[in-house]
Amino acid sequence: MNRLNSLVPDWIRNYKREHLSDDLIAGVLVTILVLPQSLAYAILAGLPPQLGLYASVFPVLIYALIGSSMIQAVGPVAITAIMTFALLSPLETPGSAHYLVLAASLSLLSGLMVLGFGFLRLGFLSNLLSRPVVGGFISGSALLILLSQIKVVLGIQVSATDNWGQVVSIVEQLPLAHVSTLALGGIGFIVLLGSRYFLAPWLVQRGMASSRAAMAVRVMPLLVVMVATALSVALNFNPTYGMQLVGHVPSELPTIGFDVPTFADLQMLLAPALVLAFIGAVQNITMSHALAMKRHERTDANREMMGLGMANFVTAFCGGMPVGGGLTRSAVNLASGAQSPLASIVSALFMLSIVLLGTQWFSFIPLCILAASIMVAAIGMIDFAGLRRAWRYDRADAIAFLGTALGVIALNLQMGITLGIFLSLASLLYRASSPHIAVVGRIQGTEHFRNIERHGVETLPNAIFMRIDESLFFGNLKAIEDRLMREIGQRPQTQHVVLIMSAVNHMDVTALESLNEVLLALQTRGIHLHMAEVKGPVQDRLMNTALFENLAGRIYLSVNAAFELLRSKPLA
């Protein structure tokens, strides 16, 4: 009984009745609002539109029951869709039967990988990605989305598969643009872009509450698609003007099943699945964490991965479109007052009924209007502000951002993310390898020690007090040794060197051994090495090492104690 009980999520056992109406309303709202994008993202991924609907049903249910977030929702999202397209289109023609098999296998593999991360409690892996790297990755992906959709709005065919070839082909074919498609898509694009950036402020200025104004902005894509579809039906867009529509969306459940891929397929998909799993997991953890903070809740990275992993595992058997944590979905959830994953369950069931009861109207949606809404969403994904902030604050972080984005565009997703991780680790290592070091003296009449270059301080003629503002490790020992030797070279009368260790949180073996060698080398020259303010954990480890023995009695609790002691010693 207890065991069975533990399988029921906490939120169900502790469900508060007063939340029921909130959750019901939010669930219905979310379904309607994300409906156009569910179709659009499936098309973006190179898959039939109904797969976007299926991916809004079963994975959503599973995640609601397993995930740790009260408010996060998974489903078909832009980043997962463009990743699916970018990872699979070099391997197979989008839309072909084999492409569908690959997409389902990709969901399955990446789902299993994310599950594996969760079981192995590898939540901390998400710490590998810095924000600039994630920002660069998403921005680069957004550019790929724009590139893939611009030809739909122009109503042209592009046969090139590489990014540069597509750009060239689009520019060449600009004069051949399909006028009515471009007109409708262009108007939709401008209306959506305008409403995204100007509608909310305008409404607020007119006295609307800002939360309602934000909701109004979220309703706009649905409204635009509805108007365009109504026009499409009324004016016979396809036969009369030759505009491309979504086309038949079957009003039926997906055949539950999974076309077993060949071994060669699986091998080919390993690296792409790892990228999808890794990025998906990090996105999901980061977003659920950010949402939870807003609601004073906490999430569990490992349970998040179990939820996302299972959702992708399940989607593989119900169509096969990979899913991820959805920013729009979750934001709509939050904005429409959802209180628990029940909202997601309601949304999934409502979407299921739509699939079963009526999808015939969807076939009239003009593709160019979906493309326009995707493009506006993609523009919102480009993190200009983040890049600007990084550039101003820390050039290395800006380089990691640009490197990742450029890698995604010029090479591929895998190389982009690898480059990004490499750049962040390199900057971490580089930064730590040129530590801040200050030679300090005592401020007259106090026990405070400050940089002798910046303050008028008291010094001892035969002693150097050096503060190292960084943990000691293999990467920075050489720099510290060099600095120490330079200072001693400039003060030939030096008999004592005091290392102030107040900012040293850790010493690795390389540091330990190098410092011991420095101590011995100085000893042969009649110079004594001392240490002051060694932190507890560092000192604990130092015990029983050669360095500790050689320092015998020359480790001081405070810099001032060392200063007083050395001052009282006569000059040799």
Added chain:
Amino acid sequence: MNRLNSLVPDWIRNYKREHLSDDLIAGVLVTILVLPQSLAYAILAGLPPQLGLYASVFPVLIYALIGSSMIQAVGPVAITAIMTFALLSPLETPGSAHYLVLAASLSLLSGLMVLGFGFLRLGFLSNLLSRPVVGGFISGSALLILLSQIKVVLGIQVSATDNWGQVVSIVEQLPLAHVSTLALGGIGFIVLLGSRYFLAPWLVQRGMASSRAAMAVRVMPLLVVMVATALSVALNFNPTYGMQLVGHVPSELPTIGFDVPTFADLQMLLAPALVLAFIGAVQNITMSHALAMKRHERTDANREMMGLGMANFVTAFCGGMPVGGGLTRSAVNLASGAQSPLASIVSALFMLSIVLLGTQWFSFIPLCILAASIMVAAIGMIDFAGLRRAWRYDRADAIAFLGTALGVIALNLQMGITLGIFLSLASLLYRASSPHIAVVGRIQGTEHFRNIERHGVETLPNAIFMRIDESLFFGNLKAIEDRLMREIGQRPQTQHVVLIMSAVNHMDVTALESLNEVLLALQTRGIHLHMAEVKGPVQDRLMNTALFENLAGRIYLSVNAAFELLRSKPLA
């Protein structure tokens, strides 16, 4: 004239006449002492023995004129020799004509790469390798040396080329060992191993000065080889007992030239050359640095690389054996009183005269005795003590050591060093991602703040003082946020959180943005975030950021100032 002058090394322009006799004696001593190992290491590398002699002439001269170390000497060394063998033997049969072309090309390429490192001032790259990784790499290589020489001492033929196959084959053929070869090699091995570990202490015990005793140990290999060679000549080892000898060593200069490799060869050699260049450069920089410290001198990493690079460039045209910074050579230099690179020049010229005047005796040296001396040197290269120290002091460093050594043995040199670098970076990231965090309180009657878990301290009911003992970056922000939220969760009456930043030396963009989000999230819950003791460089960067604006007025110079201020505020 000035320009010409600047081409003459400092040590020549400032040469002190009184050093001349020291340098002359040291040069002659070094030549005689390293002669057997020069032959032995060439054979170890899979090259004809005379190449070891050539590599002790021209590269030595070049390095003496370019390098920055007064005492370091380059030449044929064990680690470079085994690397040459390990890198090239999978590509070509050792000893074949094409193998010689590959070896020369490897010298050339790695020389050019090291030169490139030097020109680009990439000396800091050596910071990538921690001591445990270098120790693991050298220890793994030493095991490869042992494996390659044990069959020579046993006098058996092993056809397997993979390491495991060789071990199996050696064990299988143990009963077939060539008795007289094993007897001579075994006695040589035991005498050398014994003298290495017991001779010096024994001599010192008998009243010899320890520097002379160390020199005596260094003379032993030469002595053992001379005795074995005398026996070989007197007793006709080869025809009578079927023992393998070094064989003909031509008494002539190398043909100056370079067999141009094919493009395919060069492509194949790129990765091996990079490994050789990287390890060679790091070894050379580390060793020259350690030697210079003992002599109160300083070295220049970039000039060291120019010297080593040119030495390998030159060796490619004079036989082709790659060279490196030699521990034995340099130690003998130091021990025999060398004062300047003139000792190396004397040594090179003396070696040249030996090559020209008489190498006929070398042909009688039994191979097994060279193998025995190589094996003893290899045992000395295995850094048991370093591994033991690392294991006791820091498990992560020990794992990096073992991982590198295992990678070298079980995979190959390239994978070994890559694995090692990966493991050190991972441990760096992992360590930094679980920072030490302490909630602190004030020690009654002082301005000192200490961990509330360890000390009886004064606290405020509505404020949390949290000290973060690590720089803030993408890898540890999640852990800090989690800890903060946990502490707040345990103290529901919290209205103020003070982050003590005294140990924070840097904040990256991820940290900046995450902290700002934490601040805003806390604000919605009526909790104020404060900072105290923010370091100068960190605060400088904080200016003009959203975090700084949102913190407005809540950054304090000292923890005590924050404590006093918050204490005087009434509870809300």
